[in-house]
Amino acid sequence: MKLKEIAAVLSATVSCGADKLEDEVEMGYSSDLMSDVLTLDTDNLILITGLVNLQSIRTAEMADIRAIVFVRNKKATDQMLELACENGMCILESPYSLFKSSGLLFQAGLKPIY
Numbered sequence: 001m002k003l004k005e006i007a008a009v010l011s012a013t014v015s016c017g018a019d020k021l022e023d024e025v026e027m028g029y030s031s032d033l034m035s036d037v038l039t040l041d042t043d044n045l046i047l048i049t050g051l052v053n054l055q056s057i058r059t060a061e062m063a064d065i066r067a068i069v070f071v072r073n074k075k076a077t078d079q080m081l082e083l084a085c086e087n088g089m090c091i092l093e094s095p096y097s098l099f100k101s102s103g104l105l106f107q108a109g110l111k112p113i114y
Contacts, residue, residue, distance in 0.1 A: 001025060001110050003067055003090050006046065009108045010094035010101050012069060016081045017090030025067055028110045030102045034059040042113055048105070050098050052076055057083045066090065071098045 004021035007014060014021065030048040031037055037047060037059050046067040047060055052074040060068055061083075067090040070076060076084070076091055084091050094101055106112065 012092035012094040015091040016084045020090040071101045
């Protein structure tokens with residue numbers, strides 16, 4: 001699924017990485033626990049989270065995740081966006097809950113990790 005399709009499904013705005021919207025992701029993972037994200041051993045993944053802080057960007061960087069959806073209408077700070085852009089990430093911000101976002105993406109064909 002292309003990132004632009006994910007943005008459309010989630011009524012999300014693109015805060016960083018608009019040049020990446022044609023990139024494909026195969027799977028999604030929803031979590032507010034960054035320690036769980038660090039245990040993943042999967043490529044081509046989008047992280048869906050309500051945890052909006054620098055740690056989420058750094059965790060995604062360590063896990064080689066190139067796209068993040070922040071949910072619950074939460075907004076990334078300028079410092080977060082700067083770090084994400086430096087690392088070539090795409091940041092989307094959706095008004096939907098974590099549960100609804102995950103369900104909509106699953107329904108649209110995005111695969112879960114497990």
